[in-house]
Amino acid sequence: MGTRFEIVAEGDDQTNLRAACEAALAEIEEWDARLTLFRPSSFLCYINTHAAARPVQLDDDLFELFAESLAVHHASQGAFDITLAPLMRAWGFHKQTGAVPRDIDSRGCISAGASDDTSRSSPASSGDLPRGMSDLELDADRRTIRFRREGMALDLGGIAKGHALDLAASILRESGVRCALLHGGTSTVIGINADRTGLGEDHWPVGLGVEQPGITIKLRDAAMSVSAPHGRTIEMDGTRRGHIIDPRAGAPVRRTRLAVVIAPSARLADAWSTALIVLGQRPPDMPDSLTTLIARETEDAMDWRVEGAEPELFSLKPLCGIVESEEEYD
Amino acid sequence: MTDCDRRSFLARAGGAVALGFLPEFATAAPRPQDGPLPVAVIGVGRQGRSILGELQKMEDTATVVAICDSDDRRLRSGARRAPGAEAFGDHRAMLEKRRDVEAVFIATPTHLHRDIAVDALEAGRHVYCEAPLASTIDDCRAIVAAARNAPGLCQPGLQGRSDPVYKLAWSFYRADAIRSLVFMRGQYHRKTSWRTPTSDPARDRFLNWRLDPEVSIGLAGEFGTHQFDVFHWFADRYPIAVSGHGDIRLYHDGRKVPDTIDCNLTFSDGAHLQYNATLANSFERQHEVLCGSNGAMKLAWTHGWMFKEADAPTQGWEVYANRQQFHKDEGITLIADATKLAAQGKLKEGVGLPHDPLYYSISDFFNSIVKNEPVVCSVEEGLRATAVGILANLAIVSGEDVVIDERMLKGT
Numbered sequence: 157m158g159t160r161f162e163i164v165a166e167g168d169d170q171t172n173l174r175a176a177c178e179a180a181l182a183e184i185e186e187w188d189a190r191l192t193l194f195r196p197s198s199f200l201c202y203i204n205t206h207a208a209a210r211p212v213q214l215d216d217d218l219f220e221l222f223a224e225s226l227a228v229h230h231a232s233q234g235a236f237d238i239t240l241a242p243l244m245r246a247w248g249f250h251k252q253t254g255a256v257p258r259d260i261d262s263r264g265c266i267s268a269g270a271s272d273d274t275s276r277s278s279p280a281s282s283g284d285l286p287r288g289m290s291d292l293e294l295d296a297d298r299r300t301i302r303f304r305r306e307g308m309a310l311d312l313g314g315i316a317k318g319h320a321l322d323l324a325a326s327i328l329r330e331s332g333v334r335c336a337l338l339h340g341g342t343s344t345v346i347g348i349n350a351d352r353t354g355l356g357e358d359h360w361p362v363g364l365g366v367e368q369p370g371i372t373i374k375l376r377d378a379a380m381s382v383s384a385p386h387g388r389t390i391e392m393d394g395t396r397r398g399h400i401i402d403p404r405a406g407a408p409v410r411r412t413r414l415a416v417v418i419a420p421s422a423r424l425a426d427a428w429s430t431a432l433i434v435l436g437q438r439p440p441d442m443p444d445s446l447t448t449l450i451a452r453e454t455e456d457a458m459d460w461r462v463e464g465a466e467p468e469l470f471s472l473k474p475l476c477g478i479v480e481s482e483e484e485y486d
Numbered sequence: 487m488t489d490c491d492r493r494s495f496l497a498r499a500g501g502a503v504a505l506g507f508l509p510e511f512a513t514a515a516p517r518p519q520d521g522p523l524p525v526a527v528i529g530v531g532r533q534g535r536s537i538l539g540e541l542q543k544m545e546d547t548a549t550v551v552a553i554c555d556s557d558d559r560r561l562r563s564g565a566r567r568a569p570g571a572e573a574f575g576d577h578r579a580m581l582e583k584r585r586d587v588e589a590v591f592i593a594t595p596t597h598l599h600r601d602i603a604v605d606a607l608e609a610g611r612h613v614y615c616e617a618p619l620a621s622t623i624d625d626c627r628a629i630v631a632a633a634r635n636a637p638g639l640c641q642p643g644l645q646g647r648s649d650p651v652y653k654l655a656w657s658f659y660r661a662d663a664i665r666s667l668v669f670m671r672g673q674y675h676r677k678t679s680w681r682t683p684t685s686d687p688a689r690d691r692f693l694n695w696r697l698d699p700e701v702s703i704g705l706a707g708e709f710g711t712h713q714f715d716v717f718h719w720f721a722d723r724y725p726i727a728v729s730g731h732g733d734i735r736l737y738h739d740g741r742k743v744p745d746t747i748d749c750n751l752t753f754s755d756g757a758h759l760q761y762n763a764t765l766a767n768s769f770e771r772q773h774e775v776l777c778g779s780n781g782a783m784k785l786a787w788t789h790g791w792m793f794k795e796a797d798a799p800t801q802g803w804e805v806y807a808n809r810q811q812f813h814k815d816e817g818i819t820l821i822a823d824a825t826k827l828a829a830q831g832k833l834k835e836g837v838g839l840p841h842d843p844l845y846y847s848i849s850d851f852f853n854s855i856v857k858n859e860p861v862v863c864s865v866e867e868g869l870r871a872t873a874v875g876i877l878a879n880l881a882i883v884s885g886e887d888v889v890i891d892e893r894m895l896k897g898t
């Protein structure tokens with residue numbers, strides 16, 4: 157997953173605590189090896205190679221991961237999509253340096269055959285790149301996955317980190333760890349019971365970082381994911397655009413600066429924060445139980461919106477701009 | 487199995503009643519390729535799950551129809567990785583009920599291998615047994631004896647012999663690429679407590695068998711075995727004596743099994759192998775080095791390099807080879823299918839293995855079954871590597887030099 161994972165854990169039995177953290181990190185490494193696009197031995201590459209020809213058998217964990225991806229896709233009106241690998245490749249986001257594809261149309265869509273392969277000399281053929289969750293077939297009875305179109309490929313960049321963290325957190329809990337904070341790349345975090353942290357709080361206070369000074373999130377037995385389009389960026393139409401693609405437009409997202417989701421699972425938080433960066437607002441079908449913060453650029457200010465079941469989890473004191481939520485912030 | 491079925495089964499089993507299994511393969515004829523091979527995985531802890539993960543990518547070749555683990559939690563977690571497989575808490579019940587299972591993978595704690603491997607072989611199943619083969623030389627011999635009398639194949643999980651990088655290096659070594667062997671060096675470095683966490687004290691001893699001096703064969707046995715086999719295979723010789731030392735350098739948590747060891751193995755021609763392993767530092771990880779008068783080879787499982795001495799003769803192929811700098815040494819990268827890749831201008835893409843070494847080992851096992859060919863690493867070689875690991879551990883634990891009699895490395 158190309159990022160650093162860390163665990164902070166507290167407890168009396170230091171020996172078991174260390175062993176538990178090692179086991180949790182080993183679980184993350186195992187899922188990284190299974191879900192990466194950058195190692196041909198990964199099971200994800202196996203699916204991408206074979207699923208157009210025949211259904212590929214999944215295990216329970218993977219089936220649940222894909223089923224949840226599909227559910228978030230539908231609830232987010234298509235804003236979350238795990239079939240974007242061909243598009244990500246075409247935009248160059250599978251390399252360190254992105255580039256606007258040469259075969260991009262007025263909607264930002266790319267023609268089939270477009271790629272970041274600079275050695276390609278023949279002109280691109282017409283037609284869309286093979287992608288779309290509607291062409292992804294999950295068979296719940298047989299526990300299989302199949303692509304309905306040749307050339308489709310999955311990219312789990314918007315959900316894999318959360319999935320691995322959830323399983324790592326399960327290992328910590330099963331091993332008797334009662335108090336821990338674990339994160340992947342600082343953007344997806346799980347807080348397990350904060351009673352014993354010595355912080356005098358019943359939650360883990362998680363700051364949003366240098367770009368959003370003063371925003372603190374209270375995390376307790378919940379997961380949080382932050383999505384922002386910065387990081388790998390490309391220059392387009394005179395502006396920098398980030399690495400998150402709007403599946404509906406086929407191009408990187410524009411206006412949303414930040415989306416934070418607090419959810420019962422990191423997998424759900426991860427997927428929904430990606431979807432909200434694309435949408436810029438909560439869709440009607442988003443579960444009420446998820447709490448969100450969305451920061452969006454307007455013409456003259458930044459629009460900050462907190463919504464969901466527990467808006468009090470956010471502390472937004474020094475914010476400039478507009479804050480709209482059910483609760484009042486001072 | 488109904489009572490009637492059970493009676494007729496036991497009657498047919500004849501002299502094997504004590505074990506309750508009937509060899510199903512009168513002869514190990516080549517297996518017709520009429521569908522995936524039904525297999526079972528016994529022991530679904532982390533290594534068992536790794537095996538399940540590789541088998542998942544071989545669905546045309548094999549189907550996991552059963553899994554087995556005596557630990558309920560592991561069995562439940564293993565079942566999530568093997569949809570459709572029947573779960574068993576006892577391997578004998580599994581072998582008896584799932585007569586369709588043609589091959590079993592054994593990934594239990596090392597000291598439990600013997601009974602499972604012997605039972606499976608006597609029941610006519612092909613056996614892939616993780617290395618080390620067992621935790622005592624007697625147990626290894628029992629497995630070797632069962633394998634010799636069984637119609638099925640038995641392959642120890644010594645992955646070096648299936649590893650494409652190692653196969654290529656072996657061919658160079660045997661072609662005299664580094665000339666006369668001067669010395670050998672191996673290491674296994676990792677930062678881990680080697681402890682399995684649990685909130686249930688009743689499970690602690692079962693899960694932490696590696697740290698139990700009564701059954702553990704230590705770092706030399708658990709990791710060294712894999713690497714000693716590489717040296718045996720390349721150098722085509724076995725050590726005659728071993729001395730060693732072990733200590734607890736980091737994990738002062740009440741354990742008795744050393745977290746850091748070093749040992750020196752002597753071969754009959756005077757060559758030496760220096761081996762060390764630690765759980766306290768991961769620098770340079772796991773690798774084997776063979777130094778000869780014309781050059782050296784460094785093998786690191788997914789990668790391999792050859793370093794030439796300045797006075798070594800030039801061989802044609804190396805002119806086009808991919809190279810990597812290690813401080814003042816320049817390594818020629820060992821790349822499987824290098825000639826083909828070079829012709830396609832894709833030599834660099836061949837650096838490193840596309841799959842985990844375990845994948846190649848399992849693939850070789852299936853190939854041997856389908857083609858009725860000998861396994862890539864014989865059970866006798868498994869015994870030798872394991873016995874050297876066990877004796878090295880004995881030298882480390884006792885602090886005394888151990889003479890390795892040739893007879894110790896043979897089956898009965």
